[in-house]
Amino acid sequence: MHANLPLFASPLPATGTREELAPGAWVLRGFALDVAETLLAEIERVAAASPFRHLVTPGGQKMSVAMTNCGEVGWFSDRRGYRYTETDPLTGKPWPALPASFAKLARDAARAAGFDDYAPDVCLINRYEVGTRLTLHQDHDERDRRAAPIVSVSLGLPATFLFGGLARKEPQRRIPLVHGDVVAWGGPSRMRYHGVLPIKDGEHALTGSRRYNLTFRVAR
Ligand code: MD3
Ligand code: FE
Numbered sequence: 001m002h003a004n005l006p007l008f009a010s011p012l013p014a015t016g017t018r019e020e021l022a023p024g025a026w027v028l029r030g031f032a033l034d035v036a037e038t039l040l041a042e043i044e045r046v047a048a049a050s051p052f053r054h055l056v057t058p059g060g061q062k063m064s065v066a067m068t069n070c071g072e073v074g075w076f077s078d079r080r081g082y083r084y085t086e087t088d089p090l091t092g093k094p095w096p097a098l099p100a101s102f103a104k105l106a107r108d109a110a111r112a113a114g115f116d117d118y119a120p121d122v123c124l125i126n127r128y129e130v131g132t133r134l135t136l137h138q139d140h141d142e143r144d145r146r147a148a149p150i151v152s153v154s155l156g157l158p159a160t161f162l163f164g165g166l167a168r169k170e171p172q173r174r175i176p177l178v179h180g181d182v183v184a185w186g187g188p189s190r191m192r193y194h195g196v197l198p199i200k201d202g203e204h205a206l207t208g209s210r211r212y213n214l215t216f217r218v219a220r
Contacts, residue, residue, distance in 0.1 A: 012176055014180060021152045021163060021175065024149070024187030026113035032153045033180035035105055039214070040155060040206055043125055045072045049096045052127050058082065064132045068215065070096040071122035073219050075141065077156040081139050082220045084122065098123055106216040113184035114165045115149045120216035128159070128199045128211040136162060136172070136195040137219070148218035149186025155179055156207030157199055164193035
């Protein structure tokens, strides 16, 4: 034990720990830390081809999270509804390919959470500024929704993740997520309600005043 360890408890579990929040829902602390700079550089490349944009919900609300995608399809929303598309409606071109570093991280993380041979066909990239939030929702636009897990990677500013139940009204746990944390949600947790509280003001050495989140899915 180091002599200068603080006497107060650390507010977050240490890097390298693995916690099962509920059956099939795993938090892998710091799992993406050593590839974070590579992931951020790839986000820049993806966004140079398919820029971040604020999508409009079917109800006509502009989302405060800015989004783009890479992979065989991409998640999209407008007044006509939520759906996956093969081309980026903004550019008319196919979504940028899933970088090899993304595919490897998603596969390794899924395996660490007990899901073998994970091969996502899409990565939705969310960009949060200070104050940006994501209201409570379920991810139900994927064709094969019960079989494959979702893997999510947090980069940059910290966030408080809301982890609810299978009904919107169930109480939500608050899970702090920091740079490098990975979560994998499959099996009986795949359809749980979830969201992100407004991002607090701050600065991160690699992302400035932003948070990025990668969510890998098997959409079709
Ligand atoms: C729990 N993104 O893009 S990822 C989303 O931090 C989304 O940007 C959040 O929710 C973010 O749809 C949270 C973690 C996540 C994703 C899907 C889940 C958690 C989940 C599905 C079921 C339960
Ligand atoms: Fe979601």
